[in-house]
Amino acid sequence: MGGGSKPLGHLTDVEAAITSGVPGLHLVGLPDAALNEARDRVRAAIFNSGEDWPNRHVTVSLFPASLPKRGSIFDLSIAIALLAAAEAVPPKACAGLVMIGELGLDGRIRAIPGVLPAVVAAANAGYTSVVVPQANSAEAELVPDLKVIAAASLRSLLCHLRDEPPPVEEDDDAPPLRPAPDSADRRSGLDLSDVRGQAEARRALEISAAGGHHLFFSGPPGCGKTMLAERLPTLLPPLEPDAALEVTAIHSVAGTLPPGQPLITRSPFCAPHHTATRAAMVGGGAGRVIQPGAASLAHRGILFLDEAPEYMGGVLDALRQPLEEGEVRIARSEGTACFPARFTLVLAANPCPCAAAKEVDCSCAPAIRRRYLARISGPLLDRIDLKLELHPATRAELRYDLEFAESSDVVAERVLTARDRTAKRLAETPWRSNAEIPGPELRRRFTPPPEAMRAADDALMRGTLSARGLDRVLRVAWTIADLAGRDQPSEDDVGGALALWTGRRP
Ligand SMILES: Nc1ncnc2c1ncn2[C@@H]1O[C@H](COP(=O)(O)OP(=O)(O)OP(=O)(O)O)[C@@H](O)[C@H]1O
Ligand SMILES: [Mg+2]
Ligand SMILES: [Zn+2]
Structure with a gap:
């Protein structure tokens, strides 16, 4: 899973045939070394589930719709196709069933990333039931009009397919998923009213939130650039249902879904560190497994690059293509992977590398100052709608402005009203915000x-x-x-x- 254009998931047909010949399992259709490992896992899992291994010549063919993919997602379908061919399960029970899951050597069905897009692909192809790892079932149940069979082990799935009572299961100890990137939910302690003064910057945040416009804050250290940017998510309305599914699908593929929160309903806020590589920023990775990068994890949300000039060469400019096209394409010899990446870019930068609090204390030569900000290239700056040079709030503002500072709720209300106006005007179009x-x-x-x-x-x-x-x-x-x-x-x-x-x- 994980490749292909628009929908992130694809279906793969798995067929098994038992023929005369040297006993053994032959996998056809995927040259991936991971599939050879699959053979060992499937054999161990079948054995450890108390099933007989068909001592015959078995050929399992996979017909992948596209590459790249990870092999372990096919474990379950390979095992069941094999057992069905050996008539160990009624073939009728597994006809038309989509199965997703990795097998542990002990026969447990392990959680895997990318279940949601896989299930969406199954539903789009007209399938009505799907087997998923129990640990991923909440994610799969987000897809309407689909029967989700949550299986903890091969044993329990076999009982289900044979119409037998379920076995007594042990706890699933699937590895925990990586923690999710900062989401608006987890930042709910922040509020725009924490920021005093900075009227222009607050106004720019409001405009950005209402229209989805990219934003660049420059200014001396301590003037509140980071503080302001981190409060942008508090101005955004919750995601529309279809956007929530898109975002959740990407985080499902990346393995960054927050545990216990199957559907992401708030705009993501993704702030990769300035040491991020190009692959971490726009996606990539070794071999066939292509992971979405920060640009995709920020899809329908905010990509915040603090200390922007500090990013490594080429990393910022790699964002130009997704900024234009709203998606990231990664070409490999096996094919092209494509991840949605429609985000609002927020950049923050000091005017110079010495980061002196006051301009008079700056020890940088003029040429160095110029070169520092020039690391944010002209073509990238061209794509930034709102550019603002901040000054530190005055002492008077810091002392007295608190009572005038509007809260995030008040601004978010205006943002929502503005977005409704935009949506009405764009009702007959595929676009939702002015930026699109x-x-x-x-x-x-x-x-x-x-x-x-x-x-x-x-x-x-x-x-x-x-x-x-x-x-x-x-x-x-x-x-x-x-x-x-x-x-x-x-x-x-x-x-x-x-x-x-x-x-x-x-
Ligand atoms: N306008 C303001 N209202 C309230 N607090 C402020 C304001 N400006 C700065 N501060 C305080 O100063 C601290 C530093 O702000 P922040 O980290 O956002 O600055 P910065 O511009 O990102 O600086 P740097 O360039 O060093 O990263 C904040 O945590 C906050 O406590
Ligand atoms: Mg900062
Ligand atoms: Zn300096």
Whole structure:
């Protein structure tokens, strides 16, 4: 599992045949070394479940729909196909059954990553029942109109297929999944009212949350860049049901579903460290198993890159393709894997590597300062809608502004209202937020009236605004209008969007 385009899962047909010939199990269809290990696991599991190993020439053929995949997911179907061919289980009981699971040598069925997309693929292909590891059953039950058979062991599954009473089971000791990346749920202690002053930055967060626009905070250490960015998730509404399934499917593949929380309903917040490799950022990995990267784990949520210039060469620019296309494609000799990656990018950076609190204390030569921020490339900056240079809150703000600081709930309410306006306007389109509207559509169907476009026209003429920049300005202008409850962007809305796009480039 884990490869392919749009739906993350694929079906594989597994057939077993017993023929005359040298006794043994022959696996056909997958050259993966993992499948040879599967043979050993299947043999041990069958033996340890008290079943007879058919002492015949058995051929099990797998017809994979696509690569890459991990072999262990087929253990269960191989074992059952084998036993059905040997007439140890009634073939009728397993006809049309989709089976997903890895076998332990003792016959236990172990939890595996990627169950949700696999089950979605089964349902889409018209199957009505699916066998999954018991530890993954909550995930599988998210898919409507599908009978989920949760199996803890090969033994108990065989009893089920034979219509026998279930055996007494031991506890499943499947390895715990890796912890989930920070999600909005776990950060619920944060609130925008913790931030004093910084009116422009709070406004930029609100615009970003309402329209899904990318954001760049620069400014001296301690001015609150990290603090502000971490509060963006508190402004976002819960995920729509279909988005929740998409997000959960990715985290299922990555093995990052929070235990006991099968459906992710909040926008993910993913903040990979600046030592992250290219593979950790956009996906990849050794051999056939391709893992989604931070860009996909942040799908329909936020990808926060703190201290952005510190990331290794090429890692930031690897994000340009997903930023354009909303998905990551990873080419391998076996085929191309494709993971959704539609995220809001949030960057934070100090203006220089010495990170002096005050500009007067900075010991960096001007050329070094310039080079430092230039590590965030022009083409990447071009794709950032909202660029803001922060200054530390004044002492007066820090002391007195607390009572004026709006809470996340109040801002989130405005964000939700604005998103509803956007959704109504985009009702007949596949897009949900202003950030998603493709450039040509934007220019054809969502052009503000000419009199609102004056500032943007000027900037285009002066060359301070690129064509790509214009699209971004228009999208943000629509979001500003949606937040204000206007039917169309005004001249001020376009002007405000333009100022945010230009930023004050340090
Ligand atoms: N506007 C503010 N309101 C309240 N607290 C603030 C504000 N600005 C800064 N602080 C305090 O300063 C601390 C440092 O802020 P933060 O870590 O967000 O700064 P930063 O800009 O990310 O700095 P660095 O560049 O060093 O990472 C915060 O934890 C907070 O306690
Ligand atoms: Mg910081
Ligand atoms: Zn410096």
